[in-house]
Amino acid sequence: MRLFSVLKKGAARAAGSYKLLITMWVITLVMILLVAMPLKLGLKMIFTKSFATDGLLGGFDTGLTGDMGPAFGNLLGSATYGGFLLLIAGFLLYTFFAGGLFVCYTTAYGSFKVSAFLKSSAHHFITFLGIGVIMLLLILAWTLVIIGIPAGITGTAAKDPFTVLVVSKIMTVVWLLGLPLWFLVADRARVWVATTGIRRVFKALGAGFSSLRKNFGVSYLAVLIVFIVNLVFLGLMFTFTAVAMPEKGLMISLFFILAQAMFVLRIFLKAWRYATVSELTLESGEVQ
Numbered sequence: 001m002r003l004f005s006v007l008k009k010g011a012a013r014a015a016g017s018y019k020l021l022i023t024m025w026v027i028t029l030v031m032i033l034l035v036a037m038p039l040k041l042g043l044k045m046i047f048t049k050s051f052a053t054d055g056l057l058g059g060f061d062t063g064l065t066g067d068m069g070p071a072f073g074n075l076l077g078s079a080t081y082g083g084f085l086l087l088i089a090g091f092l093l094y095t096f097f098a099g100g101l102f103v104c105y106t107t108a109y110g111s112f113k114v115s116a117f118l119k120s121s122a123h124h125f126i127t128f129l130g131i132g133v134i135m136l137l138l139i140l141a142w143t144l145v146i147i148g149i150p151a152g153i154t155g156t157a158a159k160d161p162f163t164v165l166v167v168s169k170i171m172t173v174v175w176l177l178g179l180p181l182w183f184l185v186a187d188r189a190r191v192w193v194a195t196t197g198i199r200r201v202f203k204a205l206g207a208g209f210s211s212l213r214k215n216f217g218v219s220y221l222a223v224l225i226v227f228i229v230n231l232v233f234l235g236l237m238f239t240f241t242a243v244a245m246p247e248k249g250l251m252i253s254l255f256f257i258l259a260q261a262m263f264v265l266r267i268f269l270k271a272w273r274y275a276t277v278s279e280l281t282l283e284s285g286e287v288q
Contacts, residue, residue: 003218006283007225010276013105014268020104020117021271024097025264031089094270095132099124101271102187102194105278120194127193130201135186142182146175180223185209187223187277194278211281219280226273233269237262 014021100121104112112120147168154167189208193199212219240262244255 003221003225006218006222006279007276009279010222010226011272013275013279014271017101017104017112017271017275019114020097020100020112021264021267023114023117024094024267025260028090028093028263028267029260031093032086091132092129095129096121096125098132098190098274099128099194101274102190102278105275106191106194106282124190124193124199127199127201127204128190131186131189131193131204134201134205135182139179139182142178143175146178147171177224180220180227181212183227183273184219184223184277185212187274188212188281190274191278191281195282215280215284219277222276222280223273226269226276230266230269230273233262233266237266 098121100112100117100119103120103124104117150171151168154164185205185208187208188211189204192207192211193204198204241259244258
């Protein structure tokens with residue numbers, strides 16, 4: 001019962017901070033448009049000078065690249081570079097937002113103004129960035145140990161493809177079940193920073209690992225449930241964008257609106273995890 005109570009309270013905290021979540025969405029949308037608009041202009045310039053538009057009606061043909069000329073290579077390079085920049089910018093941006101959200105969920109409980117949210121985000125950005133980078137490295141190491149090394153050994157030693165497939169599936173499940181643990185440590189480290197005001201990365205991570213000794217079962221299950229919901233939702237988002245891509249007219253506008261609504265919901269799910277971990281930590285009395 002406590003598990004579902006905490007999840008419910010976390011969802012309520014996240015919903016109460018809707019102004020902050022909308023602010024996050026607007027800033028993210030502007031950032032994406034800054035990359036997408038130049039690419040759109042590039043596509044228009046290429047298609048108006050070629051017969052690629054007619055060819056694309058029947059599906060993408062690799063032969064169209066020759067018709068596009070050297071511009072295709074430039075466009076592909078711009079898209080790759082822009083996508084890489086979006087990944088880096090997204091990581092930095094949501095690390096920045098995390099500072100304001102954790103302060104909101106541990107002190108003001110959703111009554112934060114946008115100005116206070118941005119101020120708190122800036123105040124804790126460097127510390128949260130340090131926590132995020134270290135946890136990313138730990139997750140990469142976890143991936144290497146659980147998936148990379150066993151896959152290499154199995155692929156070399158096992159002669160039966162079925163055995164390789166079974167071992168790979170088992171290791172993938174173990175890897176997925178371990179991710180919520182790393183998220184829990186990172187989030188509790190952030191809660192510690194937000195509540196104590198001490199901006200020390202390694203001390204915060206130490207507090208995050210130490211907190212696992214208290215109420216581990218409920219905490220892990222709560223983060224695991226949120227994690228599974230996020231995975232399912234991401235799967236639905238990818239399926240929607242792949243299947244429901246419109247060709248023209250009003251349907252494009254409707255598709256854009258639905259896609260943005262799903263993106264806002266995705267931000268809410270991230271905030272739900274933050275609020276749930278904050279609620280768990282405060283209820284257990286681990287921080288004052």
